[in-house]
Amino acid sequence: MEEAKEHIVIRGCGAISPLGFDQKTSAQAYLSGKPAFSNILHQGNPTPVAALSAAAEQELQQLIVANPHYLQLDRSVLLAIYAARQAAARAGWLNNDINSSDDLAVNIGSSRGATGLFEQHFSGFQNNEAGMVSSSASPTTTLGNVSSWVAHAVNAGGAQISHSITCSTALMALANGMAWLKAGMANRFLAGGTEAPLTNFTLAQMKAVGIYSPLQDTPYPCQPYALEKRNTFVLGEGAAVFALEKATATSITSGDIVIEAIGVGFEKIESKTGISREGINFQKSMRHALSQLPSDDTINAIITHSPGTRAGDRAELAAIGAVFGEQHPVLTTNKWLLGHTLGASGALSIQYAIQLLRQQQILDFPYPSQINNTNTPQLKRVMVNAAGFGGNAASVIVTLH
Template sequence: MGKNKHIVIRGTGSISPLGHNADSVSKGYTSAQPAFTSINHNGHPTPVAALSAAAEEVLQKLILSNPNYKQLDRSVLLAVYAARQAAAEAGWLQEGSPLQDGLAVNIGSSRGATSLFEQHFGSFQQNPTGSISSSASPTTTLGNLSSWVAHAVNAGGGQISHSMTCSTALMAVANGVAWLRAGMAKRFLAGGTEAPLTPFTIAQMKAVGIYSKLADHPFPCQPYAQNNQSTFVLGEGAAVFALEQVDGTELKKGDIIVETVGLGFEKIESKTGISAEGINFQKSMRHALEQLPQHDRNIDLIVTHTPGTRAGDAAELAAIKAAFGENPPAITTNKWLIGHTLGASGALSLEYAIQALRYQDVPSIPYPSKLNSLTTNVITMVMVNAAGFGGNAASVVLRKL
């Protein structure tokens, strides 16, 4: 590969309904057991994907490690946990060291400090004088995410917090790639986090008319379902990636590199901003493919966005057919296991892609679906899709050397 520059994933950190470290996450995918429970929401049984008991325990230990963490929103805490894990795996986590000015951070979230905001607003409504806690503003801003992550990993470079709704995490990776290639950072932590299992957020998703009514079903979230009903289920979690640019001569067998990042946009024609043809997906996938050499555009697997909504799933599958023709790559998703984690979903899909690349194993969809059986022999290159409200989409291509 000569001296060409490549973006390598040096470390991965996550906490989700599937697990809280590499071992538990790998076992979660291998077992292929959905991580859903049912809660009572406004008098109705409602499926959600919450952290496991083991993951919740390590998160609570994190909170006890720093007195300041007790006042932070759950979304920030999830991000801090995942970022420290990624930085540690990369060898960048140096306790008590000076700030690393070459290390930048971009953590995104669709909703941000959801739980804290709802709590503070509830207190505001109930207080006759309208007074609220002095911590309300600083702990509910979106910038709260990356600043606390940077603090936790001694990052002294750029700190970006943003929301592009459900494509947020892949947009963070896009920023990381751009910053590294531009020489604006030497190292970059990029990812997404979401803690949306609150009464108001669940009510919002139900109001759109997409939430799953299969609370008593073993698979309440069913992307590609043959029955054509929407089965969207909210989940929580975070995933962060340690990115570094290296010369081709420094690459090693087994390294996973970010080959390309493609972006797409279509004019808004609906509340969610996606057409039946999935124009935004078509554009993002083609943009990613066009950056690959003409002779080397063989995608082995696509980890799709497909959140279990009738219109969204159909649009993405139509876009894949338009971009790849009648013989598209194998297609899979992890949302039937962990639901839709909004701004963290793209990051958790990237983690799933890394699992597929490392272990060459993808669990089959266990319910009647519109997909053919997964048929791929060797997985070398994986594309990950994500889309957000407003008509935007992103596609990231990973390759295992």
């Protein structure tokens, strides 16, 4: 029976990114279509990045000064704490009591983890003749400290999971949340992704791959699906976390956002970035997600992974064509606004999906593009794609009730 069917509902969303630090500021940024890029000097050259705005940075600094323990944490962990507390508060779960909530589990992932703090400690190690490091170096740079510090911040006593599956990380956290809730291993679940990759070493790594954008003198240095085929990858930072809960049809109200399906895909890698021309991993993840829907349900829009690279964008378009044919759903992405946030990108795309479902507005690309979004349908069901180095991909379908 439909009433007995289990649904996974997003009870709260928290996010901090170059576009905003709460639901209001993020919505304003999406509706305005104003990109969040700036240039920094890296390796002697102007380099476009998407960093937090001054207002968002001030919010993050207020969080830090509120708890002296936070001074020792990596920026990726701080971003996750900020987003998680916001999501928990919106869901009515923020527990400041002494007793922890044992039914609340946490899974926050990151592609790179505590990269800024790791680089800092390693630099200190290299420059110290005795090879000494701080006693906090190991505990604050392990990947596991992301979810454990989030759990402390929201007083969650359930499972605490940190993981990395490169740029699919955040969507896999949602998949874990769905599985744990449906299995009855948790009653409530905080899932998301975080990334603070705007460091010298991480920027150098992206440039070494040969994908970084040379368009530092334009308002849109990251240009997914541009007519001129070139690499325009730009790094950004941010985090997004979602408060998930299992519900029956009778407990869902109008305006609720439901995670209907999550699909995963994998292909054996043939290159260092792990993606084929046909986007086999995307084909598998999208078909896996679609197989979980009733046959008559329609996807109205796809928020693509589209990192702004020639190979990545081309492969995803090929995969969408193979799965949906020429009459595919409307395609959109937020990377031309905030760049690629690696392990947090899928979570910020889910936040964007919620924005689309509630505002019913998709912006057209502001540069010559292969994609035309002038005829936007009514949006009820949106698919979000993500893929990462190694050949993995994930697709999540969210619906507005």
